[in-house]
Amino acid sequence: MDSEYDYKPRTVSKNVDKEFRLGEGRISGFCSLFLGILSLLAVIAYLYPSMLTTTELRKIYDAEQLQQVLKYGMYTSIVLGILTFLLNKGAYKYLGISGILFTAVALLLGGYRIPVGPVEPAALSLGIDWLILAFLGSIFIFLSLEKLFPKYRNQLIMRPEWDVDLFYFSFNHLAISAILVFANYHVSHFDWAVSASFQENIRSIPTIVQFVVIVISADLVLYWEHRAYHEFTVLWPIHAVHHSIENIDWLAGSRGHFVQVFSERAMVMIPLYLLGVDQAALNIYVTFAALQAVLIHCNLGISFGPLKYILVTPQFHHWHHSSEKPAIDTNYSAHTVLFDRLFKTYHFPKQHWPASYGTTQRLPRTVIGQTLYPLKVWLKRLKTKHTA
Template sequence: METNYQYRERTPEPLPERELRLGEGRISGISSITLGILSVLAVLAYLYPSYLTTTELRQVYDGEQLQILLKYGIYFSILLGCLTFILNRGLYRHLGSFGIGFSLIALALGGYRVPVGSVEPRELSLGVDWLILAFLGSVVIFLTLEKLLPKYREQVIMRPEWDVDLFYFCFNHLAISAILIFSNYHASHFHWAISQDVQATIQSIPIWLQVALIILCADFVLYWEHRAYHEIKLLWPVHAVHHSVEHLDWLAGSRGHFVQVFSERAMVMIPLYLLGADEAALNAYVVFAALQAVLIHCNTRLPFGPLKYVFVTPQFHHWHHSSEKPAIDTNYSAHTVIFDRLFGTYHFPGEHWPAEYGTTKRLPRSVVGQTLYPVTVHLGRKDSGLPKQ
């Protein structure tokens, strides 16, 4: 840590045109069209479950119970859509119209009365159910957290490039089956390293201890995988896509080149595969990792007390995303801060938070430009914004 560095306070740029204010009809309009689109997707998932739902996720939710949620989603979409015509002289009535339209399409397709039956399992499908549940859960948990305990109160929900990150969010969840297939295939190549005695020993210890062991082993692999993306010049342009986000919030963590998304899941699958822990422990780790991955990107000042010296928290990970000199190439860990401390990449300057986010050189701002960036930067030998000073 550089003791002479002058840390500054971050002041988000005011964006009044992007603010969501009560009584204008914009909130109700956006809510209406969001619920309308999700309702159509949900009905399609009920109609074609083999193609649009994930086998693993179907085992943990009740399809008939979720139809109740679908029913209220459709009704609220219509109600909120009508509200946009009343508020502020219907300035955002186009949003309400689309919301109502999508809800009516959902009802015409069968709505919440589509029969729920057995599902023919398919290895490859789109994770529409995973997308819907993850989006609703993230909005309820993390967006609420950001509004109740924001780090930067001035940062708006629909901040610059929110739509780009929403695309990444949708892609990552829809492609979950393909990601799992690739990850399992990759991990299976390490069958030669499996020890029946080791796995039996691990399965004999308490579940909570198995979860702790999984976290540490996964964190070790993710630390070095992450560090490699930063410090190997050939790999950095791929990972730079994730670092190109300049406003961190719950949605920002979704931004990532598909090469990194697939490789990261494949790498973390190796320790899970070799440990052979109980299914309950694996499920607990998956929930922990999924929640933490979103939380650490959140715009929140949620206090963690002494836990922030053990686990990766928003403040710790925000520094990883900073383009300020002392923070560059630091804080690689995904779950705990242990390996950053052990290997000299720990940066946690007291109560300070970053003043700047992003890469040292701006990347393309579109999804297509970012996807092609690793190729164009090497072919054109452009400055990749490598986080080296």
């Protein structure tokens, strides 16, 4: 029984060599570098908007106003790059140099003065605008929360494999257009189930109630999809990539095999398509789901009070990522705890947090190794079956 399990506290050792400390030039160097890279990406996106921005997102933001943000981001990158030189005489100068160089290239290509006009929509594009806005927003919201209210104070921003998860973060956002095309193609096979009268009834109820209906419906689909990835042997190697994370934070939730990324988005589109809710309710849900997906992976020690008995919170979802025996194959829900309670997969010892994360059998630690991991497992099983 879980009550007999010996829960132990998690020990996180601080790697002082990778710690950010004021006055050393490392903070300014990395900030200059990232702002320089983002500035260059933004400029390229302004030059080729049909190919490198997302049609849906362009409807929301003002491209000309964002050019002002770009201008100050470029100036900040240059100032921070110079500051790196002033603060440091050695190790981090290359960060400042790189940040300034990226920004200089961005300025040479037109910088924040590129004319903005009508954009011809493209069926497929790279979501550079989505990547930039999501990255800056996540840094501002979630990284700030982790620094203010950390669960594990010794866990650093550049914890082990942060670069691997940054790649997944970038891929998931750049591929948003392809993901939406695949999802829309997938749901088109459910035209036979659409009921105009049912959808009209749904749209007649208040927006907030529509939102609640979406959350519960989407959560039911995501619960069973998630559970299938755990309990069907053929699917587990795909989902194991997500569970290979051994240090949980805001960036960790991005790690996932591309097969799961595409299938998950396609599956959750089905209830949204069949419900036919108002655009306002849909926008609220999309915002809620995007924020919660990052939040529940955060290194965040906030208890969330009574909300933890209703919604999926960091502590609840951290247990899903635990490699400890009582927590394995539990807490599948994405939005609420309803279906885990209903289907007896709820595990939430509220006075404890996991002592260890990851899979019981360690996966490769590189993106390529993780991408090929399911194929290697399936081939090994097929070989074993034929030689048995």
